[in-house]
Structures are given as structure tokens and as C-alpha cells.
Amino acid sequence: MEKQTIIKKLVDERGVEDLVVVIGAVDPEVAQVTAETVTLGDPSFAGPLAGVSLRLPVYHILESEVKNDIPQDVYEEQAGFMEIVADTETISRKFKEIREKITQV
Amino acid sequence: MPDPIIKTCSYILAHAPNFVRYGSKPMREIADDPDAVLPSIESHLRTFQEAVAYAPNQVYIGNLHPDRLNDMEQPWYGHPLEGASRCGPYGESMPEDELLALMKLADDFDLVWLDKETAPILSGALRSNPLWKDSDLKKVDAGMERGRIDERIQHHGSLPLYRDGRVVGCVHRHHEQDDTLKAHVLMENLLAKTSGALALTHLLNNAKLRPDEIDFILNCSEEAVGDRYNRGGGGLAKAIGEMCGCAHATGCDIKAFCVGPLYAILHAAALVKAGLFQRVAVVGGGSMAKLGMKFKGHVSKGMPILEDVLGGLAFLVTGNDGESPIIRLDSIGRHDIGSGSSQQSIMESLVLKPLDKLGKKVTEVDKYATELQNPEVTVPAGSGNVPLTNYRMIGALGVLRKELKREEIDRFVMDHGMPGFSPTQGHIPAAVPFLGHAIDAIRKGEMENAMFIARGSLFLGRMTQLSDGLSFLLEKNPGKA
Known part of the structure; x- marks a missing residue:
């Protein structure tokens, strides 16, 4: 809920251009719900993004598109452990689907 | 002096469908839109038989081993267990009629009124329970005129108690402004x-002890008993002990969010080890606030509301009896204030540091008990499979230490973990629901040891950004010297 508030504030202040959301949740289901909330709107209709479809591009920190843009040593230190923990294949698949859904809306 | 043991344990569930409306989340949602939310909640509640036959609940009271859930088709609520019993080796599932009667029995300040017509039905139900049949239930039998109950609800801030869709009593406030x-x-x-x-x-009952043989009680429930000058002042340990006839015990409450039960066991072990007390009971009652916490996710997916039970647990910590599993006090894993808050550093503090002290590999612990929330409750609400993530993190620690290959993590999770089965009652899922199964398996020689790991979100209280955690290893008793 607090994160929804922060993202809504950022969008209100800066607009949706040049804004990308990077999700870090390691559980694929949690990551998916979080990603859908900041792109398609709050499915629980409880937070600041209820009925607000920002259609922001969304990536997961463990996707190769993000990993390749971060210095290897920094990535290893900050995300290396979670990369071993997470089911990165499922996460990548779910996030690609969400990005495709945004372009179709 | 040898390390203390956990001699026995108990686990109970109290089916409380008519209290779901008073859970924190349902109550707020009902206040926002009573006409839509309340009927929606009521139409998704389970019967007592459905709650009893729910496989995770059978695991909790000890009728099934947690690993059996791996073989059961999901959703578990769609595959009730035939012939499931409300009683188990560790405790029972109590129906709401008995719970209401017991609640009146627990009431020392005439806070609960039951109507005259219903009170005898409820006390009759409690009399049918072997553990309470000899109790003095006059207080429950008495009952109150319905008109007075209605008047209190309408004009004095009392909250109605429901049964079969009608008001059968109420709970009063005890101060006009507090x-x-x-x-x-x-x-x-x-x-x-x-x-x-x-x-x-x-x-x-499980320990075959008289109540007056307990000499210290530590309560680790998630409540805030107190008054306007001392919110959360405490005293529930002695209130519970008094109700159970533990006349020769003293005690106090331990608070540490979800780590409460492990801190309570640690304190119990320290008191026994120091020789201050001989038999220490750790007890945790259920959390009404958590009832229906994820109901929106359940209702939106056409599921029954699974958070319809209060959970309770208790452990008996004593000096070494030469048989029961010991709490290795040299294995305590701590999350120090300066430990750092990344998932990796927390798990290193709680898992690797203790293993290093004991000279063990990650794979040399037979079972890890982490937060054991039932995923069928949390996943539909977008909160993920908490135990699975924790087990994968422990496996990842093994990979970093080259004790496991990455492709072996799934196997590690299956062998050294277990599916979550605990009701999402805050403190209750914090590793300790597995203690009973672990004690049994270690006694039978099916396991050598198990590690219990709990983490807490101290930041929820807004006094610090810190997380918390504690762990210990339970191990086969080496036997009498």
C-alpha cells in the first residue's frame, strides 16, 4: 500500500515517461501481483492505485534485461543471493506476459 | 547441567466463524460497505465439519505428518479428508458452541452475557468435552434476558455474539472512555x-501433569492486555494459568511479534537451565485480529474463508529426562541489532552461524521449520508461499557454501522442508507448529534433529526499521549419563 502511494506520487510529480518500475519480490506470485498493480491497477481496489492504470513498463530485478544494465559486482552483491533462491524462468515468463498485456490494453 | 528438553506440546484450533466479522480486516471492510461485505463473508464461511476435514488443520493437531500434504491434491479445501477427527494426539479442533461456553468460563468480570435460551445449549456442549466435563459451569448456565442484551448492544457499546445467524449474547466494554x-x-x-x-x-493432559506441578508460565500470545495507562501491560500468562488451576505457578508475557514463541521457549530453557524453575509452560492463545485477514482474496476466487480458526499452542520445557529431545543452547541463532536487514544476512545469522558453531553442514539438519503459513491461505491473496521461499533461501545458502548444487535446491526443499500448514495467526506459524511432529519423529529415531527458525517484523510497530529473528536446534537426547 505504501509502495503504491510512492509510485502514484512519482507519477503525479514526473509523469509516466522515463519511469520504469523494477520489482524485487522473489515469490513469482507476489511479484506478479505487485507488477500488475503498478501497471494495470490495484486488483484489490484498496490502495491509491485502485482503478488507476498507469501502464508503466515493469521489469523484475532478476530478468536479464535489468541484470545486463547493472555492473556485475554490484549485481552480485545486491541480487546474487536472491538469483539463486528465485525461480527466474517463471518470473521472466510472467513479466513478459504482463508487458505484452500492457501493450494490448 | 545438561541442556533442557521439550517434554511435550499441545496444539488446538477453535473454530470461530461468527468471529470472522470481528477480525481486523473484515471489520474495516464491513464498516466501509456493510451491505455488500457482510453477506459476502457469511456466504463464504465453513461449517465445523469442513474445518475439521481440512488437511492442514489435521496436520496442525497431529493426525497427519506435514509431508503428507505433498501427496494430496490441491486445493486441499476441495478435498476434505473422510473420517477426519476433531481430536488429535496434540489437541483438538473445538466447535464454536464449546468456544463460546469456554469464553464465558474465562470471563472474570461479567464481560460476556449469553442469552438464557442459548446458554444451557452452550454449556451442554462444553460438558460433552472430556477435558471440561467436570468444570463448574454454573457461570455459563446462568444466562441473561434477551432484552437486557439488546439494550446493552444498542446503547452501551457492547458487541453482539452470533450463532446460526442470530444474536445470542454480547461482550461489554468496561470503561466509558478507555x-x-x-x-x-x-x-x-x-x-x-x-x-x-x-x-x-x-x-x-498430554504430559499427565497436575496443574499445580507447573511452576512458571510464559505467555506468547499476540494480544495487548492492559488499560489506558499501560496498553499491552500484560498478565495473560497468569490469567491462563489461573483458569487452568496452576495455583503454584507464576509467570509473565513475552512480546516479540512473530518471534514471540521462540523467545518464550528460549527464556523457558534459560530459567530451567539456571535451576530457577523446574517445569515451565510456554503458552500462546489465538489472535482474533487475524481472522479473515485474507478474506478478500478468498472471496474473489470463490474459495471458502480459510482463516476461520483461532490457533493455540503450548510447550512444556523441563530439565533433561534422558529421553525427550534437547534444546541445544549452544545452537541459538540470533539476529543482532547490527546484523543487517537483507534476507541473506538474516538467514546467515539464523542458519549458518549456528551451524558453524555446531560444525554442521546445511544438509546435516534433517528438517528445518520456518514460518509455516498455509500457502492456500496466502497465495490467493497475493502474499506468496512463505515457507517455500524460506526453504529455497536455506538451500541457496547451501549453494553459496558449495554444500549443494543449484539444481539440487528443489530436492533439498522437498527433503529438508515441508509444506506450510499453519493457520495465519501471526505468532502461531512461527516454526513451532512443527515441534510436536519433530519431538515424535526424534523420539522414534526417524530424525536426529530439526532447526526452528522464526523471523519477526519489528518495523510494524513503527519504533524501529529493524527485523528480528531467532533459531535453535532440537536434537535427539544422548540419553542418561
């Missing part, structure tokens, strides 16, 4: 006391 003594808070506290007393009664 929010800590309003009806909702007192109801919450009274249910923690009631379910805690039920757990302690089963513990005494």
Missing part, C-alpha cells in the same frame, strides 16, 4: 485467554 477496555479489545483478549487455556489444558 479504548483499551472497549468491547472489541476485551473480546480479542478474552479469546486469547480462552484459546490459550484450552492449549494449556491439553498440554497438562
